[in-house]
Structures are given as C-alpha cells and as structure tokens.
Amino acid sequence: xxxxxxxxxxxxxxxxxxxxxxxxxxxxxxxxxxxxxxxxxxxxxxxxxxxxxxxxxxxxxxxxxxxxxxxxxxxxxxxxxxxxxxxxxxxxxxxxxxxxxxxxxxxxxxxxxxxxxxxxxxxxxxxxxxxxxxxxxxxxxxxxxxxxxxxxxxxxxxxxxxxxxxxxxxxxxxxxxxxxxxxxxxxxxxxxxxxxxxxxxxxxxxxxxxxxxxxxxxxxxxxxxxxxxxxxxxxxxxxxxxxxxxxxxxxxxxxxxx
Numbered sequence: 738x739x740x741x742x743x744x745x746x747x748x749x750x751x752x753x754x755x756x757x758x759x760x761x762x763x764x765x766x767x768x769x770x771x772x773x774x775x776x777x778x779x780x781x782x783x784x785x786x787x788x789x790x791x792x793x794x795x796x797x798x799x800x801x802x803x804x805x806x807x808x809x810x811x812x813x814x815x816x817x818x819x820x821x822x823x824x825x826x827x828x829x830x831x832x833x834x835x836x837x838x839x840x841x842x843x844x845x846x847x848x849x850x851x852x853x854x855x856x857x858x859x860x861x862x863x864x865x866x867x868x869x870x871x872x873x874x875x876x877x878x879x880x881x882x883x884x885x886x887x888x889x890x891x892x893x894x895x896x897x898x899x900x901x902x903x904x905x906x907x908x909x910x911x912x913x914x915x916x917x918x919x920x921x922x923x924x925x926x927x928x929x930x931x932x933x934x935x936x937x938x939x940x941x942x943x944x945x946x947x948x949x950x951x952x953x954x955x956x957x958x959x960x961x962x963x964x965x966x967x968x969x970x971x972x973x974x975x976x977x978x979x980x981x982x983x984x985x986x987x988x989x990x991x992x993x994x995x
Contacts, residue, residue, distance in 0.1 A: 744836055744845035752849060755822055761815035762853065765896070766861045769808030770868060776803045777869040784876050796956040797878040798888045801869025805892070805953070808861065809946070812854060812896050813920040816903025819850045820986075821913025839990045847904055847983060851897045858896025862889045884955040887968065891952030894972060898949060899924075902979040908986030911993075949975030 752758045777800055784792065823829040836842040866889050870877035880886055907916035924946040931941035941947055942964055951964070951971030966974065 741841060741845065744841055745849055747832075747835070748845045748849040751823070751828075752819060752853065755818070757818050757822060758815055761811050761818060762857050765808050765811040765815065766857055766864070768811055769802070769804035769861045770864045772804030772807060773801050773865045774804075774868045774872055777801060777872040781872055781874045781876060794956055795876065796954055797870065797873055797876055798866065798882070798885050798955045799953055800873065801866045802862070802888075802892060802953050804865065805895075805950070809896070809899055809924065810921060812858075812899045813903045813924060814917055815854065816850060816900040817907040817913055817916040817920060819846055819900075819904055820907035820911070821916055824911045825913060840987055843904075843908060843983070843987050843990055847901050850904055851901045854900035855893050855897040858893035859890065861896065862892030865892070878955075882955070884968070888953045888955050891968065891972065895949050895952055895975070898945075898972075898975050898979045902945060902975075902982045905979065905982030905984070905986035909982075909989045911989075943974060945975040945978035948972070948978075 780787075780800060784795075787795075823832060832842060833839065836845075866880070866885075870879070878885060880889070903916065903920055906920060907913065910916045910919065923944070928941045928944050928947050931937040931944075948966065948971040951966065952968045954968060964971075
C-alpha cells in the first residue's frame with residue numbers, strides 16, 4: 738500500500754505529464770490577464786462617458802479581474818480533467834490498485850490540484866492587478882489601497898476552491914464532458930437565469946460562483962446593497978459548497994466500481 742507522500746508524488750506526476758491539465762492552467766492565466774487588461778484599457782478610454790453613479794462606485798481592483806468571467810471556466814475544466822482523464826483512459830483502475838484507500842486517493846488529488854490552482858491563481862491575481870491598473874491610468878489604485886491586497890490574494894483562493902469543487906463534481910460523474918457541461922451550467926448559466934427573476938435573485942447570490950467572487954471586490958456598493966454577506970462570508974459560502982462537492986465525490990468513489 739502506497740504511503741500518502743507517495744500518493745502526493747504520484748498525483749503531481751499525473752497532472753504534470755498530462756498535456757490537457759497543463760494547458761488549462763496556462764489558459765486560465767492568459768485568458769484572465771488578457772481579457773482583464775483589454776477591458777481596463779476600454780474603461781480608461783470611456784470612463785468620462787460613464788454615468789456618475791457608476792463612476793462613484795467604480796471598483797478599479799475588481800475591474801482588473803474582469804477576465805475571471807472566462808478564466809474561471811478554464812480552471813473548472815482543469816479540475817474536471819484531473820479526474821476525468823483517469824476515468825477516460827482507464828488509469829483509475831491502476832490508481833485504485835496502488836492506493837486501495839479511496840479516501841486517500843481523492844485527498845491526494847484534491848491537495849495537489851488545489852495547491853497548483855492556488856499558485857496559478859495568485860500569479861493570475863497579481864499579474865491581472867498590476868497590468869490592469871497600469872492601463873486604467875488615472876482611475877487606478879495601488880496594492881496598498883483599502884482591501885486591495887485581500888482582493889488580489891482572493892483570486893488565488895477563489896481559483897483553488899473552483900478546482901476542488903470541479904474535482905468533487907467530476908468524481909461523482911466520472912466523465913469529463915458531462916462534468917464540464919454541468920460546471921459551466923452551474924457557474925455561468927444558472928446564476929444569470931436566476932438573476933432574471935426577482936423571486937430567485939436572492940437564491941443566485943448564494944451559489945458558489947456568485948458568493949465566492951465577493952472576495953475580489955473592494956468597493957461595498959459593487960457587491961449590491963441587498964447582499965447579506967461580506968467578502969469573507971461569501972468565500973465561506975463557496976467553501977461549504979466545495980466541501981459538499983468533495984464529500985459527494987468521496988461517497989460515490991467509495992460505493993462504485995472503477
């Protein structure tokens with residue numbers, strides 16, 4: 738039976754040597770930074786044309802992270818591929834033969850993938866911030882501004898939770914395509930649909946993507962006056978969703994054959 742450090746080394750080797758997981762991490766960084774920079778340049782050029790209320794509540798820090806709209810999808814794909822690639826190739830049988838304790842196998846995957854997502858997320862956060870603020874010109878803020886460092890680090894925390902959530906969901910579905918479709922619908926489409934109806938708008942605020950993204954806001958008005966939680970409270974809600982997904986993945990992994 739493999740020791741837990743050996744499990745961690747094995748999971749690191751799997752992620753490092755599978756091209757799809759490496760490319761999705763690189764895509765996460767490039768898409769988030771690139772889109773954020775482009776939108777910051779546009780806002781800087783059109784800032785004076787914005788309505789006065791929008792100018793007053795403008796969140797320069799969050800503007801740098803506007804590329805997260807698509808960047809987070811790449812991170813969800815990464816998390817789904819960490820599990821889905823093994824089921825797709827049948828390597829999961831070999832993994833379970835080497836690590837019979839399925840909880841240890843899942844924990845190893847979550848720890849390694851989440852650590853990588855955190856590193857990529859932090860790099861994405863700092864690069865997006867500095868490049869975006871440079872392009873915002875006179876409308877920019879500094880890293881020493883109120884709540885700014887928390888928001889930048891929050892990008893890394895948000896990315897790490899996204900990866901862990903995707904791993905749990907993918908472990909339940911055991912199929913990359915199905916997992917990615919579900920995750921895109923849950924994080925991108927469902928919040929928009931729920932937000933269109935007054936009766937379900939408050940429900941949308943408690944979905945993991947909506948709640949977790951509050952950690953990247955520095956201007957209270959930007960979060961909406963009717964949101965009943967702050968940045969850390971929102972991230973806590975997302976963490977609970979993530980824990981539920983991982984527990985679900987563990988239960989399914991323990992009951993089903995490979």
